Amino acid sequence: MTTQLPTPKSGILDIAAYVGGKSKIEGVAEPVKLSSNENAFGCSAKALAAYDEARAKLFRYPDGHANPLRDAVAAYHDLEANRLVFGNGSDEVFALLNQTYLEAGDNIVTGEHGFLAYRISALACQADVKLAPEPDQRVEIDRLLAEVDDKTKIVYVSNPANPTGTWNTPEELVDLRERLPSHILLVVDEAYAEFVDEPTWETAFPLARHSENIVVTRTFSKIHGLAGLRIGFGYAPLSVIEAIERIRLPFNANLPAQYAAIAALSDQAHIDTSKAQVVNWRPRFYQAIRALGYRIEVSAGNFVLIQFKDEAQAVRANEHLMTKGFIVRHVANYGLPHCLRVTVGKDVENEGFIAALGTFAG
Ligand SMILES: Cc1ncc(COP(=O)(O)O)c(C=O)c1O
Structure with missing residues (x-):
């Protein structure tokens, strides 16, 4: 048998x-x-000290809403605290967005050299991944939009992009937002934001603030050196937060990560x-x-x-x-x-x- x-x-x-x-x-x-x-x-040494302090609390569940970290991030970046969602790395924020918005047969659109994590969790939702050609290894707005169709639910842009290191200007992102149908989410992944030294780059936080379909993500894995702890966040419209919160697992942002991330922000x-x-x-x-x-x-x-x-x-x-x-x-x-x-x-x-x-x- x-x-x-x-x-x-x-x-x-x-x-x-x-x-x-x-x-x-x-x-x-x-x-x-x-x-x-x-x-x-x-x-940062401050993050390490906070991590050590967390040792005594390891038997406790973390704060399920990461409230002290939420307040620290909101203050540091001048964002509304209730528009933040934390994840086990920003990877988890992408996965949550995909799980929340993608049905089988839908698609995401990203650049042909775009970060792989967007794709993996989209495929897990039985969605398709449409890759826009990147001439000169740079995302072009026209090419991205050319891939968008009536099954597209999310467009991912990493800015700056990994692995190419190229970036899009604020004007390009405004153009993308204006030409993208409003029911499609635009995720701007700013994992490398803190390393940028280019006058033609700007964070998309202000653009997202007045928009109903833009999510900006950041991570503590890069400049803050906390890759091993897995903590990142998204800044999203309230309607997106309210949807994601229904499927976010209760304690997805672990306790030492929350402690260390707060301290990392304090070490300019x-x-x-x-x-x-x-x-x-x-x-x-x-x-x-x-x-x-x-x-x-x-x-x-x-x-x-x-x-x-x-x-x-x-x-x-x-x-x-x-x-x-x-x-x-x-x-x-x-x-x-x-x-x-x-x-x-x-x-x-x-x-x-x-x-x-x-x-x-x-
Ligand atoms: C473009 C980009 N976004 C996001 C991430 C993932 O960050 P996290 O460690 O927060 O999941 C990386 C990590 O390499 C990355 O290159």
């Missing part, structure tokens, strides 16, 4: 599971990990130092990488994207870097098989990386 196995609903086994940045190299005791856009300086010096490291190093990377003969464009995030002549060369470079103890990210699954993404690290790590790439034979 054959045993009938539990069968995942249709489409689940077609989803390519997310593959995170590697953290080990066989035979290398302490590799330099520049593959996940983490903060090279770690988190750590935020500034972390940004300065990235702002100082990005141009040094452009110069050094170009001098080695590879293509690299301006990035607004805490990472740079190195473009090799083809996939084979990118793969060889990646292998070479690993033999030198450097872990970077080959971003083939973002539709960029000829590229390696490198997170800005500490001085010695960045210098070491450039020297290691310099010994790559090509």
